[in-house]
Amino acid sequence: MTKNNEDIKLEKKLTKSDVVKSFIRWSFISHTNYNYERLQASMFTSSLKPVFKRLYGDDPDGMKEALQRHMAFFNTEPHFGGVIHGIVIAMEEQKANGAPITGEAINSIKTGLMGPLAGVGDTLWQGTIVPILLAIGISLGIEGNLLGPLIYILLLTSIMWTIAYNVWMKGYELGTEGIQKILSGNLIQSVIMSASILGAIVLGALGASFVNLSSPIVITIGQFQMPLQSGIIDPILKGLLPLTAIFLSYYLMKVKRMKSLHVMGILFVGAFILGALGILG
Template sequence: MKTSNKITDKDLNRVFLRSFSMEFSWNYERQMSLAYVYAMIPALKKLYADNREGLIKALKRHLEFFNMTPHIVTLMLGISIAMEKENSESDSFDENSINNIKTALMGPLSGIGDSFFWGTLRLIATGIGTSLALKGNILGPIIFLLIFNIPHIIIRYIFTKMGYRLGTEFLSRLEKTGTMKKVTYGASILGLIVIGAMTSQMVSLTTPLAIGQGEGAVVVQNILNDIMPGILPLATFGVVYYLLGKNVKPLTILLGMAIFGILGSFIGIF
């Protein structure tokens, strides 16, 4: 049996403050992963204070791809901390479930977060602030910032504590009922669905090649679409996945894709 220290409100407050860096180190390879790890560090150091190997594994674990509406990311941070706590206390806990849950929830939660913060609250704040600014009132930008950020900061703070308590209670119930394996399996399936949808939406590749000339020409892209829509993006994803499995560096893959794409466009393949 492993042992860990208790997570306090002070630890969660430190995670809350660090969560504001969520878009400061955003990158195209893993998006919010660096900031997510940075926010988790105070809790992870507490949980794995006597287990350096466990701390190293936890830090690497949270460097995986992650992206979520930044204003509600503390909910996921709280859940991750609760799961890391369970992992630090139990030798039988499935470590893979931590990232499976993150992958499964980041899409649905972002849908809600984007709709509320970017699609509703920001528009309301912009409308009020702009109307005042157009009249020459200096309160315009100030009111905009207050209307948008006061609810955002309050929700961000509440979600930090809520996510941790929700995760802790949820894991306790799962442990008592013995359904953790089922939830982990379901989260894995949902995570794969999310990744598949992201591949379809975020990877775009078509070919203008045609067989023949004039009106009778057969467009190769139409043939590929008849076989399976999105087959070229899927093939691209498969090649990248294969190369990553062979430990090829992501930067090398990105550079290769850029060169391949430029050359393909130049000679008319893409």
């Protein structure tokens, strides 16, 4: 694609600011009209307003076609998924200048990439970066330290916006072929694999830090007194009760295929009864 860019003289050239403006629009409006029917379709289209205006400003038919083409179902993770927007912008620019790119080709790039990128993006972002930073923020905030929420939001926005901006611009720069090369290599697989390992380790740490469950029971046999928690449970495995609660939830959801809502109900009722009876505390 980059090569083609040099070969074909671009009459309708996008400026860098068109591409950047679209990125900024997307950062704000990526979910404004999120809906069950086509999810991010109209948000995708609206975010590319500066691009469409530049390319099809004096071509009403081209504009109609472009807008209708992008109103198709679309859904991806809004930060890492921005690479799709970048690629699509590059393709639209080529098309508007007469390159033989069909609307179908553009749409198949979108549908082909949105799933995998949503998967990678959600694992990395919602599943790893956000929980890690939240854990840091919460551990300060729960002590009443206002730096907790502040550090969290500053770190989060600087990390995510850096990623999102670069991914968007990279998509535009490299175009379809460049991205396909990256996607077909080991890079994406490596990133997914690393993220899932890191994610699992961090989740374990979160479980140990924030699931709070112990027993106040004291076993009394004649003169002999032994607290259940420190005398029996802790020597077996520290954190046995929190671990049990997590694995029970995991088992019910993953193996028994129960809805998270039902599992929450079971945990709520179970913990409440055991707490009210004084078995857990």
